[in-house]
Amino acid sequence: MFAVHARYRGRERRRADLVRRSAEALSTLDGVGRFELLGVEDICAVIDSAEAVTDTTMALLSAGDWAIGIGVSPGEAVDPEEIRQLATAAIGRRCRTGVVRVRSRTGDDMGDIAAVFVLLSHVLAKRTTEGREATQLMRGGMNQNEAAAELGISKQAMSQRLAAAGWAAETAGWKLAVTLLRAADTGTPQDPGRHPGIR
Structure with a gap:
């Protein structure tokens, strides 16, 4: 079982409203429980699957201005409050935007997971508006032909947008x-799952 704790680090003047809306939006992702508001800048949710944690973390990284802590508590009978505390401890007090920290109840080193999200964050940060549109459609389950038709562009142009947006790197990182x-x-260890939108 997992928990994700996110802390807003941006400069939005109406940050409480932005944080509330972000919590509501993230709560609609597949496999994600309800994000709770923890003050003005912090939100947290217990999440059951690795896929949902990855999707949630990538959504936060894409939005920018968030520091993210992930708590991992292996085992069947896990106290949700314990795992929330792990995620909160992972985020720490002096967190920066775009940083992902991971803490496990077992005390194992989780630096490899955090490193993958650093690389994904780099890919996501380099995207243009067109690249975000193209990858969002692919993530939503469309194939390249369908996404190209939706955007009113050729399949070749869609392929170029996906290449420029780092879609292959995102897929591998996911x-x-x-x-x-x-x-x-x-x-x-287990085999990787399928990224949404990959056929």
């Missing part, structure tokens, strides 16, 4: 993050 999170949750 799979690796899921694999590492699953291994941390179960204590055994």
